Amino acid sequence: MIQSKMIYNFLKITIQRIDIMSYDRIVIKIGTSTITNGSSNVDMPKLIDLTRQISWMMHRGIQVTLVSSGAVAAGREILNFPHLSKHIPGKQMLSAIGQPRLMSIYMELFRMYGIVVSQILLTRSDFTNRKSYLNARNTLDGLLSQNVLPVINENDTIATDEIRLGDNDTMSAFVSGLIGADLLVLLTDQDGLFDSNPETDAKAKVIKTIDSVEIPPAVWEAAGGSASGLGTGGMITKVRAADIARRMGTSIMIANGKVPDILIRIAAGERFGTVFRPTNTVLESKKRFLLTGFRSNNASIRVDNGAVKAILSGKSLLPAGIKEVTGEFDRGDTVRMIGPDGHEFAVGMVNYASNDLQKIIGLKANEIEGTLGYTFADEVIHHDFMIVDQ
Incomplete structure (x- = not known):
């Protein structure tokens, strides 16, 4: 007992x-x-x-x-x-x-x-x-x-x-x-x-x-x-x-x-x-890892005001907020994010290569698979894999 x-x-x-x-x-x-x-x-x-x-x-x-x-x-x-x-x-x-x-x-x-x-x-x-x-x-x-x-x-x-x-x-x-x-x-x-x-x-x-x-x-x-x-x-x-x-x-x-x-x-x-x-x-280590894949050329993603506000508030970048893709990059590279004013405000690791990203600019997340024939993620860049200049 x-x-x-x-x-x-x-x-x-x-x-x-x-x-x-x-x-x-x-x-x-x-x-x-x-x-x-x-x-x-x-x-x-x-x-x-x-x-x-x-x-x-x-x-x-x-x-x-x-x-x-x-x-x-x-x-x-x-x-x-x-x-x-x-x-x-x-x-x-x-x-x-x-x-x-x-x-x-x-x-x-x-x-x-x-x-x-x-x-x-x-x-x-x-x-x-x-x-x-x-x-x-x-x-x-x-x-x-x-x-x-x-x-x-x-x-x-x-x-x-x-x-x-x-x-x-x-x-x-x-x-x-x-x-x-x-x-x-x-x-x-x-x-x-x-x-x-x-x-x-x-x-x-x-x-x-x-x-x-x-x-x-x-x-x-x-x-x-x-x-x-x-x-x-x-x-x-x-x-x-x-x-x-x-x-x-x-x-x-x-x-x-x-x-x-x-x-x-x-x-x-x-x-x-x-x-x-x-x-x-973890954040510092993540930043170090992101920067190891940074593209030093002109590779960038230009986004609209709505995307800028969403990212600065802690959200991810979706294809709907993208206005233009510049340069060439592969999936997994770290690229610049440019706002409507032409200034860089963040960098992040992309889930899609530049040639694929060109095809889904402005689309909703649920339209990615129908356009590409596959999908890696709803997000073009997840917020967890961004460095935001605040």
């Missing part, structure tokens, strides 16, 4: 905490050591528990993206742990076998909680190619808006260099910047980043917070390799990922996946492990 009462009180407290969640968008990266729970096999009870926590968060309004390792470990288990060389083709083969198995597990487990799961395989080039970047961003935004859980993995079967780096850590950092996540949670089998090796130094302590602009050299030196031997990363890849994500405006928490209800408690505002503070706001 006492134990039941304690469980009830704990759940009641947890539910109350969930109602005051601190984040809107969270990226969760689960490493191989977490998925296997330190063993050689995919640990189903562990995955069931993580599924329960993520589903609980999603049912309470948090948009979650899951970056999951474990495909190679799952493939090795399916083949009954064959003795393979450590060369890349062997890992690619194991990944190709294990990835469908891992996804089938996720789909079945989340289905029990009424959550639809999607799979997205990415490589680093999908973030450096602007068209691929836009496609990935739009797809993820669409999935999250429908309360679908994207499960993302490095496309290991073709990523011959990334697979060597445990690049799902770095992948999770890029994804965090892509969707403007508030928090990136890197689950591991450690309590955080220690100031020295805890296996050899009994006095080793967890570094609680890193908020300096540059990560101190001592922190890099303290980051060690993977103790389990199952993953391809280690703490060093997590520190690298944290350094990338924090410059995109995302907070990072390296935490132990074995802590009970770790994800629910983090979502409720509790702190665990090592926290990396962002060096930039």
Whole structure:
């Protein structure tokens, strides 16, 4: 009776905490050591528990993206742990076998909680190619808006260099910047980043917070390799990922996946492990990204007074407000927006190339598909991807 009462009180407290969640968008990266729970096999009870926590968060309004390792470990288990060389083709083969198995597990487990799961395989080039970047961003935004859980993995079967780096850590950092996540949670089998090796130094302590602009050299030196031997990363890849994500405006928490209800408690505002503070706001990071695609030639979009007023009030640019398109540019480029007075008042990332935009000048959003035969978005430039001169 006492134990039941304690469980009830704990759940009641947890539910109350969930109602005051601190984040809107969270990226969760689960490493191989977490998925296997330190063993050689995919640990189903562990995955069931993580599924329960993520589903609980999603049912309470948090948009979650899951970056999951474990495909190679799952493939090795399916083949009954064959003795393979450590060369890349062997890992690619194991990944190709294990990835469908891992996804089938996720789909079945989340289905029990009424959550639809999607799979997205990415490589680093999908973030450096602007068209691929836009496609990935739009797809993820669409999935999250429908309360679908994207499960993302490095496309290991073709990523011959990334697979060597445990690049799902770095992948999770890029994804965090892509969707403007508030928090990136890197689950591991450690309590955080220690100031020295805890296996050899009994006095080793967890570094609680890193908020300096540059990560101190001592922190890099303290980051060690993977103790389990199952993953391809280690703490060093997590520190690298944290350094990338924090410059995109995302907070990072390296935490132990074995802590009970770790994800629910983090979502409720509790702190665990090592926290990396962002060096930039999301807006500042977005501006930097936009300016990397800036067209220095005469490419511009001239708009009417109504469009100027709408944009200055926080709205997006629609084709109906466009009067003229000048110069050549591709989808994903950043171009100038010119008002009726001839002055530039904003720049933004376009969803349509100049040749397509010429065809839809002055049209309503619902007329785009009928004219072009397809549509990328109702907005020519979404306000979230503008820099407005105010």
